[in-house]
Amino acid sequence: MLIHARQQETPVLFSDIASASGITFKHENGASPQKYMPETMTGGSIILDYNNDGWPDIFLVNGGSFTDKQKAAGARHRLYRNNKDGTFTDVTAKSGIGVSGFGMGACSADYDNDGWPDLYITSFGGNQLYHNNNGDGTFTDVTEKAGVGSKLWSASCAFGDIDNDGYVDLFVTNYVDFGMNNNKFCTFSGDTRVYCHPNVYNGVPDALYRNNGNGTFTDVSRTSGIYRTDGKGLGVVFGDYDNDGWPDIFVANDSVPNFLFHNKGKGVFEEVALRAGVSVGNDGQPLAGMGVDMGDIDGDGLLDIIVTNLDRQTHSLFRNLGRGLFANITFESGVAQATLPFVGFGSVFFDYDNDTDLDLAIVNGDVIDNVSEFRDSTSYEQRKLLLQNDGTGKFKDVGPISGAGFASKKAGRSLSVADIDNDGDLDLLIGNVGQTPDLLRNDGGNRRNSLLIRTIGSKSNRDGIGARLKLTVGGKVLIREVKAGSSYLSQSDLRIHFGLGNSPRADKLEIRWPSGLVDTLQDIEANQILTVTESRGVTDRTAMRR
DSSP: OOOOOOOOSSOOEEEEOTTTTTOOOOOOOOOOTTOOTHHHHOOOEEEEOTTOSSSOEEEEOOOOOSSOHHHHHHOOOEEEEEOSSSOEEEOGGGTOOOOOSEEEEEEEEOTTOSSSOEEEEEEESOOEEEEEOTTSSOEEEOHHHHTOOOOSBEEEEEEEOTTOSSSOEEEEEEOBOOOGGGOOOEESSTTOEEOOOGGGSOBOOOEEEEEOSSSOEEEOHHHHTOOOSSOOEEEEEEEOTTOSSSOEEEEEEBSSOOEEEEEOSTTOEEEOHHHHTOSSOTTSOOOBOOOEEEEOSSSSSOOEEEEOOOTTTOOEEEEEEETTEEEEOTTTTTHHHHHTTOOEEEEEEEOTTOSSSOEEEEEEBOSOTTGGGTOTTOOSBEEOEEEEEOSSSOEEEOGGGSOHHHHOEEOEEEEEEEOTTOSSSOEEEEEETTSOOEEEEEESGGGSEEEEEEEEOSSSOTTOTTOEEEEEETTEEEEEEOOBSBBTTEEOOSSEEEEEETOSEEEEEEEEOTTSOEEEEEEEESSEEEEEETTTEEEEEEEOOO
């Protein structure tokens, strides 16, 4: 059966529907002449189904201001409920979600297994954990009780069950020791002030919190083996790169070597990035790692890694060779040529055209808001990239022919993916620093078939985070993992999407749960949204709105 039909009558197009859908949010970054670093690094956004109605909702993280108290107080985060008709309603007012510090990013998971997704927000000046009060749209701040507050400058976060005990743990990347009392004066050319390079600050350790199963967490950064003082963490993603059943952790570090924490079992880690080949660039020099994702780009059953970097560095694509090793294929894959002019932040692997293989979207934007004063070749606001996979792990930029959504230029930061309208193709949410967000609707991806799978754990954690799904269709084997946090300051929908090409059904789906249990489904009809519960099989099914 032919799955890869590269020539379509009409390309898949993306249009920005944020404003038309009722998302009126505008990010406040408090840009000031003092050039406080968080002003240019913020802009988080995530997708979550906070009320469990099967329709992805949107949470947008706001920044604040270091110089204007009124702006700082008014920089509210925003929670938007999906109305199931292409529009969203702002439900922040009754949510109980407040302002604490200068907001950066967020992640979401059901940390207490009560059936409702909770919310963690990272900040400069105080992170927060909000408990979901039974999906009624209200949340309670439980940060102090849970023991997951931090006064460091935190960036991205992700949930994963490091010891497979049925409760998700929390990883938080921390950036540098910037503070109001050590805001350094940096120049790019002459005496014009710009945002500082991270090299002028020391790094600070990331944090790993183990879930105690009683609503509290314990900081196990030191005992788990992830404590490092030489990192400047921005992006993070969980993924089982060596297929041993234990979730590993990749951290994108800015201008110092990246971290790959190999899980040796039960949540004890060893940092192996240099040995694995993913710590630095081809020339042995560290790059400006910002956004990150894991996915199998070539169908070999192994998770590969994308890391976004500065312009003139290229972003990095690492192919998983097995045996704990990766090859840097940035140039041979086409990623180098496509990304060389851009400063990359959020990045996601996703199958936008439903042809079975994972494509790549990246949002870009310089960190220096006045960079055009010094360099004619670039700008603060940059276009997005849509890199189409030819099925073998080679990519070409099709953004210029993919509609107005990819043509616009903004200072992009966060990027996440979901089938917002449940029509069988994947849409994109983009957070932009100091600007309005983009919600890019996919028009045409569903000309081919697909499946959406929601996982519910019973022995495993409630969301099935860390579950590996292996789908057999048309002679190919596709793998995906359930992730709660990736990209940059972002998190995508927990539901797993599979493009099926022109196949009307999938032959088999195997789900390896974090508990070790394996569920198998046979002969699955395409264009359905399935809920699969651990050890019970399909517990709900809905036709897609194609």
